Ligand SMILES: CC(C)(COP(=O)([O-])OP(=O)([O-])OC[C@H]1O[C@@H](n2cnc3c(N)ncnc32)[C@H](O)[C@@H]1OP(=O)([O-])[O-])[C@@H](O)C(=O)NCCC(=O)NCCSC(=O)C[C@@](C)(O)CC(=O)[O-]
């Protein structure tokens with residue numbers, strides 16, 4: 001792909017932006033049509049995706065620009081309702097690009113399937129028996145879903161745990177089988193659940209217990225993606241603030257989030273501001289990603305910051321974000337929703353592993369954007385200036401009136417629906 005660095009893209013009209021996108025990716029006219037909201041999800045497809053369909057729900061799709069990840073340029077489709085997120089991601093990606101870009105890596109694509117067994121006469125014996133039959137159980141899993149094995153994935157390993165072993169309650173004591181399954185480019189929920197359901201009768205036989213739950217775990221801690229950036233302080237300087245001041249402010253902000261769950265939740269919400277829009281745009285399951293990410297943020301026993309920010313020996317700001325990233329480039333809605341297909345095409349990611357790495361890079365950029373704003377001008381200046389247009393629309397402004405009212409509210413430093421309504425009234429006179 002050509003460079004994703006397109007200065008002033010946001011000052012262009014929607015049509016001009018579409019033309020740039022089309023030439024950047026050689027998109028066909030059919031693909032371009034998908035960007036027109038009536039085409040983005042035809043009703044007959046929507047009606048096959050979920051139940052009781054009466055329509056579809058649109059979100060704005062913006063492009064995160066300037067992303068350089070492992071030396072490769074990416075344009076990032078982001079579906080989100082909140083102003084300033086896309087601008088902030090692009091701004092931080094521009095700074096990080098000047099610092100050499102993001103470096104990313106991942107652990108592979110191993111997901112976890114859980115089988116719950118209760119009522120065993122002897123839980124230790126049941127565990128021992130299962131472990132003795134490990135190879136047979138892995139093989140049974142793979143027999144239930146041979147196509148994933150042909151694709152180079154499938155069940156690889158197995159583990160057994162006993163929960164609440166000393167409990168006297170028949171409800172609390174249970175044995176949990178973990179199957180470790182490489183799902184390749186799929187998120188894998190359905191394939192894992194199929195495998196587990198096929199395995200359950202054998203597990204019951206071997207344990208002399210009763211199987212209840214057979215379901216994947218969304219705590220995908222063997223399916224991790226990590227992004228890092230190293231930024232010389234001079235790239236962080238902004239009006240009235242030296243680069244060193246901004247750098248130190250960001251590290252102080254990180255330490256606050258690392259030490260206080262009340263701050264960590266907001267800090268992490270800012271990270272998910274970047275992650276969710278890409279997960280949604282690519283047709284992936286954002287509830288699964290959200291659940292896994294927050295659980296990982298609590299993995300040391302206390303809910304904490306998803307990112308870390310520190311200063312290296314050369315005085316650079318170093319940022320890191322590692323998260324479970326159970327997404328796919330096939331399966332679910334990724335190849336069903338026309339917009340998701342287009343988003344994957346624009347991203348140009350060749351595998352789920354690559355997509356996962358791109359997503360955490362966006363999360364890291366988004367966190368940096370929020371922290372940089374918070375430790376300098378405060379969040380309201382940049383965020384509310386962009387949000388002012390939505391406020392004007394909420395107050396009933398239309399057409400040219402929207403930008404004029406938004407601008408007036410920014411100048412008056414009064415970005416409120418009440419004020420916007422007054423201005424709409426004045427313009428309509
Ligand atoms: C909003 C900015 C970027 C302005 O920042 P600025 O300094 O006015 O930007 P600039 O005019 O110097 O432009 C720099 C670059 O930003 C981008 N950019 C600039 N403007 C636009 C625009 N209109 N549309 C698209 N892109 C834009 C663009 O890439 C541009 O480069 P160029 O292309 O010109 O070479 C900055 O103030 C910022 O990053 N603010 C933070 C915004 C943010 O975090 N929003 C999230 C919502 S708040 C929240 O939910 C989370 C939070 C904050 O609670 C999390 C937490 O507490 O940790």
Ligand SMILES: NC(=O)C1=CN([C@@H]2O[C@H](COP(=O)(O)OP(=O)(O)OC[C@H]3O[C@@H](n4cnc5c(N)ncnc54)[C@H](OP(=O)(O)O)[C@@H]3O)[C@@H](O)[C@H]2O)C=CC1
Pocket residue numbers: 147148151183184185186187188189190191192193216218285288328330331332333
């Ligand atoms: N707790 C949760 O998170 C749950 C989530 N879900 C939902 O499950 C869905 C995801 O399930 P998932 O199993 O990923 O999707 P699918 O059920 O759509 O399965 C993906 C299919 O893609 C095919 N495929 C083609 N190319 C590849 C490749 N390179 N790598 C891997 N598979 C490939 C495979 O079939 P073949 O090999 O036969 O071609 C595979 O079965 C999401 O919609 C999610 O919301 C469902 C239940 C619970």
